[in-house]
Structure formats: structure tokens, C-alpha cells
Amino acid sequence: MSRFGVETIYLDLPPFVGAFSRRLHDAGLPITPARSADFARALTLVEPITRRRLYWTARGVLVSDHSQVKTFDSVFFEVFGRQVDDEPFDPEDETADRRPQTADGASRSAEGVGESYADRGLRTTDQHDGDDSPETEVPLLLASDEELLGSKSFDALEPQELARLYRLMSSLELATPVRRTRRQVKSRHGSRIDMRRTLRGSLRSGGDPVHLRHRKRRVARRRLVMLCDISGSMEPYARAYLQFLTSAAGSGPNAEAFVFATRLTRLTRALSSRNPERAIQRAAQAAPDWSSGTRIGDALKAFNDRHGRRGMARGAVVVILSDGWERGEPKLVAREMERLSRLAHRIIWVNPRVAADTFAPKAGGMAAALEYCDALVSGHSFAALQEVAEAIKGDRPVACGLWPVASDAEPADNWASATPVPGSSVAMPSGHGPARGNTTPGWVTDE
Amino acid sequence: VSADEAAGELRRLVPDVETLAQRLAAVDYLVDEGLATSMFLSLRLPQPLLLEGEAGVGKTEAAKSLALVLDTPLVRLQCYDGIDAAEALYEWNYPRQLLAIRLAESSGQSLGEEELFGPEYLIRRPLLRALEHPGPRPAVLLVDEIDRADDDFEAFLLELLAEASVTIPELGTIRATHPPVIVLTSNRTRDLHDAVKRRCLYQWIPYPTPEREVEIVRRRVKGVSETLAVQVANAVSRMRDSDVQKPPGIAEAIDWVAALDLLGVEALDAQTVDRTLGSVLKYEEDQEVIRAAGLDQLVRSE
Numbered sequence: 078m079s080r081f082g083v084e085t086i087y088l089d090l091p092p093f094v095g096a097f098s099r100r101l102h103d104a105g106l107p108i109t110p111a112r113s114a115d116f117a118r119a120l121t122l123v124e125p126i127t128r129r130r131l132y133w134t135a136r137g138v139l140v141s142d143h144s145q146v147k148t149f150d151s152v153f154f155e156v157f158g159r160q161v162d163d164e165p166f167d168p169e170d171e172t173a174d175r176r177p178q179t180a181d182g183a184s185r186s187a188e189g190v191g192e193s194y195a196d197r198g199l200r201t202t203d204q205h206d207g208d209d210s211p212e213t214e215v216p217l218l219l220a221s222d223e224e225l226l227g228s229k230s231f232d233a234l235e236p237q238e239l240a241r242l243y244r245l246m247s248s249l250e251l252a253t254p255v256r257r258t259r260r261q262v263k264s265r266h267g268s269r270i271d272m273r274r275t276l277r278g279s280l281r282s283g284g285d286p287v288h289l290r291h292r293k294r295r296v297a298r299r300r301l302v303m304l305c306d307i308s309g310s311m312e313p314y315a316r317a318y319l320q321f322l323t324s325a326a327g328s329g330p331n332a333e334a335f336v337f338a339t340r341l342t343r344l345t346r347a348l349s350s351r352n353p354e355r356a357i358q359r360a361a362q363a364a365p366d367w368s369s370g371t372r373i374g375d376a377l378k379a380f381n382d383r384h385g386r387r388g389m390a391r392g393a394v395v396v397i398l399s400d401g402w403e404r405g406e407p408k409l410v411a412r413e414m415e416r417l418s419r420l421a422h423r424i425i426w427v428n429p430r431v432a433a434d435t436f437a438p439k440a441g442g443m444a445a446a447l448e449y450c451d452a453l454v455s456g457h458s459f460a461a462l463q464e465v466a467e468a469i470k471g472d473r474p475v476a477c478g479l480w481p482v483a484s485d486a487e488p489a490d491n492w493a494s495a496t497p498v499p500g501s502s503v504a505m506p507s508g509h510g511p512a513r514g515n516t517t518p519g520w521v522t523d524e
Numbered sequence: 525v526s527a528d529e530a531a532g533e534l535r536r537l538v539p540d541v542e543t544l545a546q547r548l549a550a551v552d553y554l555v556d557e558g559l560a561t562s563m564f565l566s567l568r569l570p571q572p573l574l575l576e577g578e579a580g581v582g583k584t585e586a587a588k589s590l591a592l593v594l595d596t597p598l599v600r601l602q603c604y605d606g607i608d609a610a611e612a613l614y615e616w617n618y619p620r621q622l623l624a625i626r627l628a629e630s631s632g633q634s635l636g637e638e639e640l641f642g643p644e645y646l647i648r649r650p651l652l653r654a655l656e657h658p659g660p661r662p663a664v665l666l667v668d669e670i671d672r673a674d675d676d677f678e679a680f681l682l683e684l685l686a687e688a689s690v691t692i693p694e695l696g697t698i699r700a701t702h703p704p705v706i707v708l709t710s711n712r713t714r715d716l717h718d719a720v721k722r723r724c725l726y727q728w729i730p731y732p733t734p735e736r737e738v739e740i741v742r743r744r745v746k747g748v749s750e751t752l753a754v755q756v757a758n759a760v761s762r763m764r765d766s767d768v769q770k771p772p773g774i775a776e777a778i779d780w781v782a783a784l785d786l787l788g789v790e791a792l793d794a795q796t797v798d799r800t801l802g803s804v805l806k807y808e809e810d811q812e813v814i815r816a817a818g819l820d821q822l823v824r825s826e
Contacts, residue, residue: 109722119565123541130541133561141721143576143712143728259606260674272618280625280637295606297674333714345715386769388671388713412809416769 090117097156098139104152106145112138128157231317231429231457243320245459249466251325251332253299253394254422260295267293299394299422301325301332301469304380306399308338308371314429314457318398319361321462323348325396333389337376343384371402373442374409381416390420394469398427398456401443410442414449425468426450429457530659530702537594537661538567544593552743553582553589554736562727563590570662572685572706574721577729579711580773586729587666587707599654599704600666603673609680613690615647641694651684652698659702670720671710678717685723734761737777744778748785755792756781759822760804766817768810780804794819 098113116138125131132153140149231242263271274290303325307315315336322334326348334344347359384390395417403410418424426446430436432455438444447453456465538544544567545560555563563586566573575583591598601612621640628635648656650665657663670678684690688703708724710716732740737757742748756777764771772780783803789796797819805811814822 107718107722112722115569115571118569122565122568123561129557130561133558134565136558137562137565137725137727141574141718141724141726146728258674259604260608260676273616276616276618276621276640277637279622280635280640286622382769384713387711391713 090120094120097135097152100152100156101139101149104148106139106148106152107141108139131157231314242317242459246317246320246324246462249321249324249462251301251466252470253301253331254471255296256299256392256422257294258297261292262295264291264293267291269293298331299392300389302390302393302395302421303332303334304341304376304395304397304399305334305336306338306371306373306397307336308402310371310400310402311398311429314398318427318456321398321465333384335376335380335384337371337373337379339370339372339375341376341379341383370404371399371442372405373399373401373403373446374405374407374413377410377413377417381413381420385417385420390417392422393420394423394425394471395421396425396427396465396469397446399442400428400430401426401438401440401446403440403442403445407441407445411445411448414446418449423451423471424449425452425454425465425471427454427456427465429455431455432457432461530661533660534567534594534662538564540564547593548589551589551592552740553585553592554732554740554743555586556732556736559586559727559729562725566707566725567705569725570703570705572708572724574708574710574716574724574726575729576710576712576726578731578771578773580775581729581731582774583709583729584666584668587664587668587709590705590707591664594661594664594705596661596663597657598664598666599650599657600668601650602668603670603677605672605674607673607677611649612677612680613649613651614692615649616641617645617647621645637694643695646692646695651690654704655684655688655690655698655700657700657702657704662702663704665704665706667706667708669711670708671713671716675717678720682719682723685720731761731764731771732774734758737761737774740774741778741781745781745785748781749790751791752784752789753781755823755825756784758825759792759797762822763805763814767813768805769807770805770810772804776804776806792823794823797822 094113094117098108098116102108116135119134119138120131123130123134125134135153136146136149140146261267261269261271263274269292271290271292275286275288278288278290279286303322305315305318305322307319311318319336322336322344325332326334326345332345334348336342336344342363344363347363381390414424426443428443430440431453438447438453452468452471454464454468455461538547541557541560541564544564545555545557548555548560548563562573565571567590575586577583587600588598624640624645625635646652654663654665667681670681685706687699689697689699691697708720731737734754734757737760738750738753741753741757742750745753760772760777760780780800780803783800784792784796787796787800789800798815801811801814805814
């Protein structure tokens with residue numbers, strides 16, 4: 078099938094469509110039989126005379142997202158060869174948005190990452206599950222797990238403990254604050270009149286709307302965006318945080334998860350599996366830059382440019398999990414944090430090193446970012462992650478009153494007197510901005 | 525006009541990809557082969573077309589131009605947070621209904637629910653208007669920025685995308701006699717549901733090459749000199765390659781040329797760029813970035 082002509086198409090249409098669709102499917106594109114049928118019909122319509130026309134026809138019908146283009150290209154070029162015609166056949170030199178999805182690239186990184194993260198114990202749950210107690214004993218296990226693991230730092234966890242931690246984490250409830258949408262729902266005491274229901278009622282009373290029915294604006298949870306640092310310095314925590322991301326991504330349709338080290342990888346899709354084990358495996362395969370250096374500024378810029386600015390971060394609760402050890406320019410971190418803070422409702426920075434006695438926000442990236450965070454929490458252990466969940470909720474003052482709450486929810490002086498305790502969570506020196514309110518409890522270091 | 529005749533009409537109007545591309549060019553919308561093929565297939569399969577791309581690359585224009593080529597109305601539905609069936613599909617005309625009830629009562633008649641919720645009391649919103657378009661050629665339905673609507677609305681659109689029909693509880697299913705050509709656009713603020721994507725053809729519109737951009741700009745701003753168009757296209761392309769938050773789209777390039785043209789500028793230099801930068805870069809930070817890199821750099825010829 079290296080040479081392609083009009084006659085071939087007419088003679089071999091069904092087998093060609095079948096074979097090509099199957100190859101794309103094997104390469105990971107979601108090709109359904111219905112799509113293949115569309116493709117066959119499309120081919121009869123355009124009668125592709127050139128390889129270019131065939132390319133665009135196939136791509137128009139069979140590709141359903143920009144991230145699939147690279148995979149599609151690699152399969153197409155494999156089957157039909159690269160074009161060396163007069164016109165350059167460079168259908169798309171896109172802004173390198175997606176991970177490399179070329180068929181062999183994907184499998185290569187899959188192998189590499191798969192191995193390395195098996196080393197880190199991410200797969201041990203499988204083995205663990207095998208000799209684990211039956212389902213019915215889970216509650217008992219939960220209690221003791223929480224006792225055992227609750228305050229143990231993630232970097233000190235044994236692989237089998239990590240496996241148990243995963244189960245614990247799924248019990249964490251991650252709920253963002255609500256906002257009012259424009260959509261309306263029935264309500265007994267809503268502020269607006271539901272004309273349709275009122276009118277139906279008035280039919281029975283001769284056109285007099287005796288009983289007014291009401292509607293009110295529906296509330297919806299804000300979007301939750303998680304950005305997790307998986308660079309070398311975060312490695313002991315990254316495996317636990319990845320599970321945390323899975324819980325977050327599974328917490329509803331309105332959650333997004335990204336990981337970054339030297340580049341930004343969107344994991345929302347990879348994590349949205351009902352099976353958390355598989356989700357984590359897929360996520361590890363998707364992100365090729367495990368344990369490399371950190372470029373927080375670049376990652377934040379990539380997020381702002383590709384996703385945040387388009388609307389993903391607008392009004393959202395953004396959680397950044399990173400130790401702030403930046404290899405690049407702290408100035409860039411500050412600039413991108415400022416951009417992000419203009420878009421987001423709240424920014425919560427989770428830094429496991431906050432828990433250390435000697436912590437001071439001096440790491441270049443951390444210091445630069447601090448001004449724009451609404452809360453800085455440690456999240457170094459399961460107990461500390463519960464604080465993160467509280468910070469995400471953020472709509473009422475938390476028990477220990479350590480981080481700022483938007484002023485419309487609570488006057489600032491309510492918690493301004495709270496004494497920040499070094500080691501668990503630290504309140505922000507700033508916190509102004511329309512979405513944030515004015516909240517300045519003073520900033521604590523550990524001197 | 526029967527459905528067959530309508531299909532014949534469409535076949536006559538756009539027999540192949542090249543003809544469609546030429547007809548689009550005739551209404552000043554220039555397409556590359558990828559977009560032309562997708563638009564052609566969308567018309568002839570027929571199947572809804574989902575367009576994505578950076579802001580200002582001409583996603584909305586694509587639908588408008590298609591309507592011009594077909595010489596049919598463009599029905600535009602701008603999506604927003606919270607849009608629902610009452611704003612997209614239909615709403616009942618409550619004041620008229622109330623009046624009808626009163627009228628019936630005063631003349632001693634009884635008014636049933638079937639009469640009250642009949643077609644004459646229906647307010648037709650964009651989706652319904654597109655479905656009820658009488659032909660002979662299909663209307664073009666533009667569902668703009670679908671990613672701004674919520675999941676519920678996407679689910680609601682599915683029936684329309686797949687069957688070219690909608691169901692109104694009081695009236696039953698309304699099926700289009702001439703199914704509209706449906707163009708959806710998205711800015712990718714969130715992932716669309718797979719079920720929606722499955723029903724659509726998909727096309728990503730990239731920024732045009734500088735040569736293509738010169739052509740587009742000259743078609744949109746009549747009488748502008750080629751020198752100026754080339755300079756602007758080059759400058760805009762350099763801006764896109766630089767470190768700006770919001771790279772200028774074609775729309776901004778056109779605005780800029782129009783502004784320069786109005787000011788009587790014949791050739792771009794650092795000073796005129798400085799005066800008019802606001803029509804192409806809309807963020808203070810972006811202007812700073814470009815100024816710091818040197819406005820001379822922007823207008824140098826290769």
C-alpha cells in the first residue's frame with residue numbers, strides 16, 4: 078500500500094478502511110466502527126487523488142482532538158510514507174502542546190517510566206491486594222491505617238505502607254467552594270418566578286396565578302486545578318501526591334490534574350479511570366520527565382498560556398504541590414504566579430518542606446511565589462493532607478484557623494489573632510485581591 | 525422541496541473540495557486544504573464540524589463564510605455559563621398564554637393544555653429556528669464557544685447533533701426537513717464530552733503563514749498597500765513567536781492594518797508601531813515585552 082492511486086481506493090475500499098482504522102486504533106486513537114464507516118463514505122465523496130487529500134480526509138474524520146494529531150501522523154506516514162512533493166507536507170507544527178504520542182515514542186516512555194515507577198513501589202498495591210484481608214474488613218483496616226500512617230511523613234513510607242495510604246486517601250473529601258451559576262432550578266423560596274410552572278397552575282384557576290412558583294440560581298462547585306511537581310527533589314512525595322491527584326481527578330467532572338518537572342503534562346484524562354491503580358500507571362506513562370530538574374516558572378507559564386488563560390483557571394481553586402526548588406529564574410515564577418492569581422479564586426501551595434523545623438521560604442521559587450499564594454500548607458503526611466482538603470474547601474474558617482479565609486466569608490480579625498505554628502501550616506503575608514479579601518496574619522519563620 | 529432535491533442542490537453548489545475552496549475565497553475566506561476538506565465533508569456527509577484553534581484564527585468566520593457560500597441564513601448560538609434549553613431552543617410566550625386563558629374564560633370557552641402549549645405560543649430560539657429553516661438549502665447553525673456551556677447543555681445538544689431533531693415535551697419531537705449545517709467552535713477551556721466529539725468532524729485551525737495572512741488582510745481591508753500588509757504580517761508573526769501572553773490572531777492583524785490605513789500610514793516604522801500597538805496587543809505586559817525587545821526588530825525586513 079505504499080503507492081496510492083484512485084483505482085486502489087475503489088477496489089480495496091473496505092479492507093483499506095478496515096486495516097487503516099485498526100492500525101490507528103492499535104496506536105491508541107478512539108476509533109469506533111461508526112467512525113470507520115464515516116471514513117469510507119468520506120473517501121467516496123472526496124475521491125482522493127493525492128496523498129495530501131487522503132491525509133486531510135482521514136484526519137478530518139478519524140481525529141477528534143488536537144492531541145491525537147501526532148499519533149495519527151505517525152501511523153499515516155508509516156503506511157503511506159512521507160511526502161516529498163512540491164509543496165511541503167507539514168500539516169501542523171503546533172506549539173508542542175501534547176506529550177510525544179508517536180507510536181514508538183509512547184511505548185518507549187511507557188517502558189522506561191513503567192520500570193522506574195515500579196521501583197518506587199507504585200505497583201506494590203497489586204501484590205499487596207493479593208494477600209490482603211477481604212473487603213469486609215476494610216473499615217477496621219482504615220482505622221488502624223489512619224492511626225499508623227496519619228502523621229508519618231510521606232518520604233519515610235515503606236512501599237507496603239504506601240499501598241495502604243492509597244486507600245486512606247480515597248476517603249479524603251475534596252470539595253471546592255461553590256459559586257452561583259446562571260442556570261436556575263426549582264425552589265420553594267427562590268427569588269425569581271418560574272413562569273412555566275406558575276402558568277400551568279393558573280390554568281386550573283382561570284388564568285389567575287394564585288400560587289406563584291419560584292426558581293433560584295443554582296450553585297456549582299468551583300473547578301479544582303492541581304499542579305504537582307514530580308522533579309527529583311519531590312520524588313519521595315510525588316508517589317503519594319499522584320494518588321492525591323487521582324482522588325482529586327475522581328472528585329468530579331470539574332477537576333483538572335497536571336504534573337510538571339521540566340515540562341507540563343496534563344493528566345486529567347489519564348487519571349479519570351475508575352480503577353485508581355490503572356489511573357496511576359497511565360499517568361506515570363504519560364509524564365516522561367519523572368525525577369528530572371524543576372522549572373516551576375516555565376511550567377506555570379505553560380499552564381497559563383495553554384489552559385489558564387483560556388478559562389480553566391478562571392474562578393478556580395488552584396493547588397500547587399511543590400517544594401519550590403526552582404532551577405530556572407525566580408522572576409519568571411513571580412510573573413506567572415501573578416498572572417495565575419489574577420485568574421484563580423484561590424491559590425494553595427502545598428510544600429512538604431514547610432513541616433521541617435528549619436523551614437524558611439527562601440528557596441528561590443518559593444520566595445517569589447509566596448506573595449501570590451492564599452495559603453501555604455505542608456501536606457507532608459496524611460494528616461497534613463486533610464489540612465489541604467480544608468484549605469481547598471476554604472468557605473469557612475478551619476478548625477485551627479491558620480490560613481486566611483476570604484473576607485466575605487469571615488472578617489479578617491477573626492483569625493488574625495491566631496498564632497501560626499511552625500511545622501504544620503503557615504499563613505500568608507499577603508492575600509489581597511478581589512477574590513481573596515484582605516487577610517494578613519503575619520508571616521512566621523522558624524527563627 | 526424534497527430532501528433529495530435539497531441534497532442535489534448542495535451537490536451542484538459544492539461538487540468537490542476545490543469548488544468549495546474557490547467559493548469560500550470568493551467571499552474572502554481563504555482556507556487551506558485541511559479546513560476545506562473538513563468543511564466539504566461536513567456539508568456532504570453531512571456531519572457537524574468541530575473547530576478548535578487559538579482565539580482569532582477565524583473559527584467563527586468559517587461558519588459565516590459557509591452561510592454566505594450557501595446563501596442561507598446563519599443562525600448563531602453564543603454559549604455561556606448557564607445557558608439552557610429555554611435560551612437555546614424554545615420558550616413559551618407566557619404573556620400571550622395568560623391573555624389566551626383570560627380571553628377563553630371571558631367568552632365562556634374552556635382552554636385545554638394542548639392548545640395553550642401549541643406552536644402559536646412558542647418563542648423560537650436559535651436551535652429551533654435552524655431546525656425549522658424551510659430550505660431549499662440548509663441553514664448554517666453556529667454553536668459558538670461550546671466549552672463555555674456546562675455538561676448538561678452538551679448532553680442536551682447530542683440529540684440535535686446526531687439526529688437533527690429536538691424533543692419538546694409539550695409538542696413532541698421536531699425533526700428538521702433540511703438538517704442545518706452545524707459548526708461548533710471551542711477554545712478548549714475544558715474537554716468536551718467524548719459523545720459530542722464522536723458525532724463531529726474535527727479540525728484544528730493553526731495560525732496562517734505570513735504569505736496567507738497578507739492575502740487575508742488585503743482582502744479584508746480594501747485598498748491597503750502590499751508593502752504595509754507584508755510588514756504587518758511579518759510583525760504579527762514575530763509577535764506570535766515572542767514571549768507574549770496573548771499572541772495576536774488574524775482578527776488583530778486585520779484591526780491593526782485597518783487602524784494604520786486610517787492613519788494614512790504607508791510603511792511601518794518603529795514610531796507608527798508605537799502609536800498603534802494597542803490595536804494588536806491588548807495586555808500591558810505584552811506591550812512591554814515587545815517594546816523591550818525593540819520595536820525596530822519588529823519592522824526590520826528579514
